[in-house]
Amino acid sequence: MNDPLPPLRDVIARHDLAAKKSFGQHFLLDLNLTAKIASFAGDMANSQAIEIGPGPGGLTRAILGAGARHLTVVEKDARFLPALEEISAAWPGKVTVLEADGLTIDEATILSGENRVILSNLPYNVGTILLIKWLQAQPIWWRRAVLMFQREVADRVVARVGDKAYGRLAILTQSVCAAQLVMKIPAQAFTPPPKVESAVVMLDPLPDGTRFDDLKALGIVTASAFGQRRKTLRRSLGQAASQTTASTEELIAAAGLEPGARAETIDIAGFQALARAWRAARATQP
Known part of the structure; x- marks a missing residue:
């Protein structure tokens, strides 16, 4: 489906949506990049998707454009809700906007069905905490997670034994999931640009009986x-x-x-x- 909404820069200007450093916010405005990120979720025609921290909705629009059956966006910063409601109106019946904290919600009860995916440009200050939360879910309720982190964190997620970045985060993640770094994104792609590169990691839960359960x-x-x-x-x-x-x-x-x-x-x-x-x-x- 073609995106019926104006450019993100216009949306941000109209709603006066400056990124907040305290929330670790950096906006990805290039819709070609967000479309590429959404594509890593695979066929979403029958998927219930969830996005944490959508901000002005760049990735949100890409997920809907990629054909997600339904998308729930969870945003704690009320400044973004009007822009997100505009997206909801443009895709009738396909979007639920929740004003909530992604750290405290129970995603498994919010999303129905079996085919559930997570896609998020995670706020820098809570990305690792959210990842651990999703890894600890019992049972695992999601079929795939496509997550953007600071490059340093992404390297730690996918590291193998012997790598410089190998450590606790790699072991916890890979005891539950197969992890791949699928895309690198330069700082200049964001507004405002962060001091570091970012990267997208794709996580697929290991088969039942092979995941480490403690x-x-x-x-x-x-x-x-x-x-x-x-x-x-x-x-x-x-x-x-x-x-x-x-x-x-x-x-x-x-x-x-x-x-x-x-x-x-x-x-x-x-x-x-x-x-x-x-x-x-x-x-x-x-």
């Missing part, structure tokens, strides 16, 4: 291990071990890892084994 335990052992990433596991896992009946050495042995290894050399399966060992030792506490 992100709390995994989060604890990775936070401990990478909190002192230059130290060996023998020296860095003390905080995690202190929450169990096991010693650090016993946890490492139960996971089949080497005490002298450093966190950045342990693959995701190794950390999952460590999380299972932590949970088992935790369960034996009186």
Whole structure:
């Protein structure tokens, strides 16, 4: 469907929509770029889509133009609601506008059906928090997430063992999803331009039975291990071990890892084994 609305710059000027640094807002105005981002969601003809932090609606319009069956936009900044309602009027029956905080909503109850997708240019100050929230959902309610982050964060999401960016975020994400960096976006594409590049990550949940189902335990052992990433596991896992009946050495042995290894050399399966060992030792506490 052709976009029936005026250019985004005109919309922003008419509604006096300046980006707020406190909300981590940067507007992507190039509709060719937003259309490319929306295309990574695949065929959305039967999809219920959700977008967090749509701002003036650049990506919103691209998602609708890509044929989403229905789109729910969640915006906490009331200044953008009139512009979003104009989009809703231009696509009758296809858009629900919610004035709410994406950190506190229950997306699984807002969206109906099985074919649910997340597409968002995430505000820089809450992007990682929202990602963790969606990873922790039990059961996973979304079939794909197409998310834009600061480039540094995107690199951390998709990093593999041995990469400089490999750490806690990669392990948590890839224990639940297949993760790909699919697009890089220069700072100059945004208004106002941020100080860093951005990148789009595509996440597909792993099949049932292969996703790691205890992100709390995994989060604890990775936070401990990478909190002192230059130290060996023998020296860095003390905080995690202190929450169990096991010693650090016993946890490492139960996971089949080497005490002298450093966190950045342990693959995701190794950390999952460590999380299972932590949970088992935790369960034996009186």
